[in-house]
Amino acid sequence: MSATARVQQITSQIAQPSVNVKSPNDVVIVSALRTPITRARKGGFAQTHPEELLAAVLKATIEKTRIDPKLVQDIQVGNVLPPGGGATVARMAALYAGFPDTTALSTINRQCSSGLQAVSSIANAIAVGQIDIGIGAGVESMTLGYGPGAMPSSTSDKVTSLDAAADCLLPMGITSENVAKQYNVPRAKQDALAAASHIKAAKAQKEGLFKDEIIPVTIDGPDGKPVTIAADDGIRAGTTPEGLAKLKPAFSADGCTTAGNASQVSDGAAAVLLARRSVAEKLGLPIIGKFVNFAAVGVPPKIMGVGPAFAIPEVLRKTGLTVDQVDIFEINEAFASQAVMSIDHLKIPYEKVNPKGGAIALGHPLGCTGARQIATLLPELKRQGKKVGVVSMCIGTGMGAAAVVVRE
Numbered sequence: 001m002s003a004t005a006r007v008q009q010i011t012s013q014i015a016q017p018s019v020n021v022k023s024p025n026d027v028v029i030v031s032a033l034r035t036p037i038t039r040a041r042k043g044g045f046a047q048t049h050p051e052e053l054l055a056a057v058l059k060a061t062i063e064k065t066r067i068d069p070k071l072v073q074d075i076q077v078g079n080v081l082p083p084g085g086g087a088t089v090a091r092m093a094a095l096y097a098g099f100p101d102t103t104a105l106s107t108i109n110r111q112c113s114s115g116l117q118a119v120s121s122i123a124n125a126i127a128v129g130q131i132d133i134g135i136g137a138g139v140e141s142m143t144l145g146y147g148p149g150a151m152p153s154s155t156s157d158k159v160t161s162l163d164a165a166a167d168c169l170l171p172m173g174i175t176s177e178n179v180a181k182q183y184n185v186p187r188a189k190q191d192a193l194a195a196a197s198h199i200k201a202a203k204a205q206k207e208g209l210f211k212d213e214i215i216p217v218t219i220d221g222p223d224g225k226p227v228t229i230a231a232d233d234g235i236r237a238g239t240t241p242e243g244l245a246k247l248k249p250a251f252s253a254d255g256c257t258t259a260g261n262a263s264q265v266s267d268g269a270a271a272v273l274l275a276r277r278s279v280a281e282k283l284g285l286p287i288i289g290k291f292v293n294f295a296a297v298g299v300p301p302k303i304m305g306v307g308p309a310f311a312i313p314e315v316l317r318k319t320g321l322t323v324d325q326v327d328i329f330e331i332n333e334a335f336a337s338q339a340v341m342s343i344d345h346l347k348i349p350y351e352k353v354n355p356k357g358g359a360i361a362l363g364h365p366l367g368c369t370g371a372r373q374i375a376t377l378l379p380e381l382k383r384q385g386k387k388v389g390v391v392s393m394c395i396g397t398g399m400g401a402a403a404v405v406v407r408e
Contacts, residue, residue: 019290019292019319019320019321019388019404019406020387020406022277022290023277024276024277024278024281025127025276025277025278026276026277026290027123027126027127027274027275027276027277027290027291028274028275028276028277028280028287028289028290028291028408029272029273029274029287029288029289029290029291029374029378029405030065030067030273030274030275030280030285030286030287030288031061031064031065031271031272031273031286031288032213032270032271032272032273032288032289032371032374032375032378033057033060033061033064033213033214033215033270033271033375034057034213034214034215034268034269034270034271034368034371034372034375034376035053035056035057035214035215035217035229035268035269035270036214036216036217036229036230036231036232036233036268037232037233037234037266037267037268037362037363037365037368037372038229038232038233038234038266038267038268038363039233039234039264039265039266039267039363040141040142040143040146040264040265040266040267041143041265043233043234043266043267044219044227044229044233045141045143045217045219045229045267045268046143046267047219047220047222048141048217048219048267049089049141049144050079050082050086050089050093050139050140050141050144050145050267050269051089051090051092051093051096051139052093052217052219053139053141053217053267053268053269054077054089054090054093054094054097054137054139054269054271055093055094055096055097056097056215056217056269057137057139057215057269057270057271058075058093058094058097058098058099058135058137058271059097059098060215060271061135061271061273062097062098062099064215065273065285065286067133067273067283067285069097069098069099069100069103070100070102070103071132071133071283072099072103072133072134072135072273073103073104073131073132073133073134074103074104074105074106074122074125074130074131074134074135075090075094075099075103075104075105075106075122075134075135075136075137076105076106076107076108076118076121076122076134076135076136076137077090077105077106077107077108077118077137077138077139077367078107078108078109078110078113078114078115078116078117078118078136078137078138078139078367078368078370078371079107079108079109079114079138079139079140079366079367079368080109080111080112080114080140080145080150080366080367081140081141081142081144081145081146081150081366081367082141082144082145085107085109086107086139086367087105087106087107090105090107090139091105093139108121109367110296110395110399110401111366111395111396111397111399112332112334112364112366112369112370112393112394112395112396113296113369113370113393113395113399113401114138114366114367114370115136115137115138115270115367115368115369115370115371115372115373116136116138116294116369116370116371116373116374116391116393116401116403117296117370117401118136118137118138118370118371119136119272119274119291119370119371119374119403120136120291120294120403121136122134122135122136122272122274123136123274123291123294126274126275126276132275132276132279133273133274133275133276133279133280134273134274134275135271135272135273135274136271136272136274136371137269137270137271137272137371138269138270138271138365138367138368138369138370138371138372139268139269139270139365139367139368140266140267140268140269140365140366140367140368141267141365142265142266142267142365142366143267146265151169155169164300164301164302164398167300167301167302167398168301168396168397168398170301170302171251172304172334172335172396173250173251173252173255173257173262173335174251174252175301175302175303175304175305176251176257176262176305176334176335176337176338177251177252177255177256177257177337178302178303179303179305179306179335179337179338179341180255180256180257180337180341182303183306183341183345185256185337185340185341185344186256187245187256188241188245189336189340190256190257190261190335190336190337190340191241191244191245191260191261191336192241193261193333193336193339193340193360194239194241194244194260194261194333194336194360195239195240195241195243195244196350197333197354197357197358197359197360197361197362198235198236198237198239198357198360198361199237199239199357200354200355200356200357200361201232201235201356201357201358201361201362202235202236202237202357202361204355204356204357205231205232205235206237209356209379209380209383210231210232210356210376212379213375213376213378213379214230214231214232216228216229216230217229217230232362232363234264234266234361234362234363235357235361235362236361239260239361243260244258244260244261247259247260247261250262256337257335257336257337260360261335261336261337261360262334262335262336262360263332263333263334263335263358263359263360263363263364264359264360264361264362264363264364265363265364266362266363266364266365267363267365268363268365268368268372269365269368270368270371270372270374270375271371272371272374272375274291277290287408288378288382288407288408289374289378289381289405289406289407289408290405290406290408291403291405292319292403292404292405292406293315293318293319293403293404294315294401294402294403294404295311295314295315295318295401295402295403296311296395296399296400296401297310297311297314297399297400297401298398298399299398299399299400300398301397301398302398303398304338304394304395304396304397304398304399305334305335305337305338305341305342305394306338306341306342306345306394306400307338307342307392307393307394307395307398307399307400307401308331308332308338308339308342308392308393308394308400308402309341309342309345309346309400310400311392311399311400311401311402312329312342312346312390312392312400312402313346314402315390315392315402315403315404316390316404319404321388321404323346323347323348325388326352326388326389326390326404327352327381327384327386327387327388327389328352328353328355328377328380328381328384328386328388328389328390329343329348329352329353329354329389329390329392330353330354330358330373330374330376330377330389330390330391330392331343331353331354331358331390331392331393332358332359332364332369332373332392332393332394333354333358333359333360333364334359334364334393334394336360338394339353339358342392342394355380355384356376356380369393370391370393370401370403373391373393374391374403374405377389377391377405378405378407381407382407386407387406387407388404388405388406388407389404389405389406389407390402390403390404390405391403391405
C-alpha cells in the first residue's frame with residue numbers, strides 16, 4: 001500500500017463514527033424472538049389466527065426477559081393484510097399475552113418492511129424521549145389474508161392515468177420479471193441463489209442454529225388436541241439448481257420467476273424488545289444489541305425489488321459505514337431476481353448474505369419479516385463472533401428499507 005493510500009485509510013478510520021461506542025441514550029435490543037414460520041394454507045399455522053401468533057411471541061418476550069410488562073409503554077405491530085389494519089386483534093393479542101391496558105399499541109403497514117418499520121418507530125420514540133421501553137413486532141397470516149381480497153376493489157381512473165401510479169398495482173411477480181430483464185439477471189443465477197437458500201436453511205435447522213430465535217407455539221390441532229409447532233416447515237433440504245431449473249415460469253410464459261425462486265407465502269410473528277440503555281442497565285435487563293439507524297427510500301414501482309440496492313447505501317451513509325465493514329447482511333429474498341440484483345449491485349460477497357437461508361427457504365409472512373430478520377441476525381452475529389449487521393428488504397409499490405444493528 002502506498003503512503004498516500006495509507007494516510008487516506010487512517011483518515012477515514014479517524015473520521016468515521018464508531019457504531020461500537022456506547023452511550024446511556026443508545027436504543028438497545030433486549031430480546032428478539034420469533035415463532036416458527038409455516039407454509040400458508042398447508043403448514044402448521046394454517047388454522048391459527050394471527051392474534052394467537054402475536055400473543056405467543058409477546059408472551060415469550062415477557063417470560064424470557066422477565067420484564068415487568070407494566071414497564072412496556074408502547075407496542076407497534078407491523079402487518080399488511082388484516083382487515084382494519086389489524087389494529088383491533090393486535091391490541092387483543094397484547095392484552096392476552098399479559099400486557100396491562102396501560103400499555104399502548106398501534107399497527108403499521110409499510111408493506112414488506114412493516115416489521116422493521118415497527119422496530120424503527122419504537123426506536124425513534126425511545127431516541128426522542130417519548131418512551132423508555134417498547135416493542136416493535138410483526139405478524140402475518142397469509143393463510144387468512146393473502147389473495148385478491150387484499151387489493152383495492154376499485155381505483156381512480158384519474159390517478160392511474162399516471163403510469164407510475166398504475167405500476168403500483170402490478171403483480172409482484174411481474175415486477176420481479178422487470179428487474180430480471182432490466183438488470184440482466186439470468187435464470188440460472190436466480191435458481192442458484194434459491195437452492196443455496198434452502199441448503200443453508202436446512203443445514204442451520206439440522207445444527208440447531210434457530211433455537212435462540214424461535215419460540216415453540218402450542219395450538220389446537222385438527223382433532224382439538226394441543227400440538228406444538230417448534231420449527232419452520234417450508235425448508236426443502238434436497239433442493240438443487242437443477243431441480244429448480246425444471247420449473248415453469250409463474251408469471252410470464254417467457255419469464256424466469258418460478259414458484260421455486262420466489263419467497264414462500266407464509267404465516268408467522270416476531271417481536272423485538274427495545275429500551276434506552278440507561279433504563280435497561282438500571283433494570284438489569286439483558287442487552288444483546290443496539291439499533292443504530294434506519295433508512296427507507298423510494299424506487300420505481302415497476303421494479304420495486306431493487307429497493308435494497310438503494311436503501312442499504314443510504315443507511316450506511318447515515319451510519320458512517322461501508323459495505324466492507326458490515327459482517328452479515330439479512331436481505332429479504334422476496335424474489336431471487338431482486339436479491340441477486342441487490343447483492344451484485346452493491347458488490348456484497350455472497351457468503352455474507354443470509355448465512356442461515358432467506359425467505360425463499362424460510363418464508364415471507366409480510367408484516368413479520370423485518371422483525372424476524374433481526375431475530376435471525378443477532379444470534380448469527382454472536383455465533384460467528386461478529387458485530388455489525390444490516391437488515392434490508394424491497395417493498396411493494398416501489399421502496400426499499402434497511403437498518404443497521406450491532407451485536408453486544
